[in-house]
Amino acid sequence: MKKLLLLTLVLTLNVMALTPEAEKGKLAISACLACHNAELTPAKAPPFYGVQNKYKQAFSEKQMFILAISDWAKNPTIENSLMKRPIKKLGLMPAMPLPDDMLAQIGAYLYEEDFEPPCTHWANDLKKASGSQSQGKGMGRGKGQGGKGHGKGMGQGGNHDAMIRMKYNQLCK
Numbered sequence: 001m002k003k004l005l006l007l008t009l010v011l012t013l014n015v016m017a018l019t020p021e022a023e024k025g026k027l028a029i030s031a032c033l034a035c036h037n038a039e040l041t042p043a044k045a046p047p048f049y050g051v052q053n054k055y056k057q058a059f060s061e062k063q064m065f066i067l068a069i070s071d072w073a074k075n076p077t078i079e080n081s082l083m084k085r086p087i088k089k090l091g092l093m094p095a096m097p098l099p100d101d102m103l104a105q106i107g108a109y110l111y112e113e114d115f116e117p118p119c120t121h122w123a124n125d126l127k128k129a130s131g132s133q134s135q136g137k138g139m140g141r142g143k144g145q146g147g148k149g150h151g152k153g154m155g156q157g158g159n160h161d162a163m164i165r166m167k168y169n170q171l172c173k
């Protein structure tokens with residue numbers, strides 16, 4: 001039991017403390033927050049909470065993660081994108097060719113920070129999903145139905161909305 005407490009404590013401290021590199025990134029990232037501010041309505045870019053998730057899934061190793069973020073910022077292309085959905089909604093991100101060391105710091109910060117769940121952003125997404133497209137509802141429920149074969153696009157949209165709703169209910173209420 002004591003061990004468990006200690007482990008929890010160590011993990012917690014670990015999550016909170018940023019490396020000096022990431023501390024610099026935390027300042028430099030203001031250049032990105034003009035768009036990646038999770039509170040903006042309407043959104044101008046996906047919040048870093050989701051970006052971090054996506055990139056950690058693809059690049060769990062820190063140096064690879066940092067490289068991927070730097071490469072992306074210097075040269076965003078559809079082929080290199082891991083987040084196709086935001087491109088459809090918001091267009092491709094413009095290049096942000098900052099100096100390499102600054103991009104590495106930003107990458108380190110994006111890797112280390114424990115971002116707040118983007119509740120405003122999710123709430124807006126859910127409002128849109130239930131309002132404008134009548135698709136939204138049917139799809140959310142019809143997971144079983146649309147699972148195979150027809151309506152792949154719809155099925156995915158429904159899963160996406162359902163996933164956001166689940167995360168919103170879990171983390172924002």
Ligand code: HEC
Binds near residue numbers: 069072081083092106
């Ligand atoms: C002018 C607005 C704007 C600025 C400034 C901006 N971004 Fe973005 N970013 C976007 C948009 C829009 C998307 C979603 C579309 C896309 O992926 O291209 C995006 C997506 C991303 C993604 C996900 C890319 C993918 O699809 O795999 C990363 C990573 C990212 N931005 C990093 C950054 C970093 C780092 C900075 C600062 C150096 C930055 N952005 C500055 C608008 C911006």
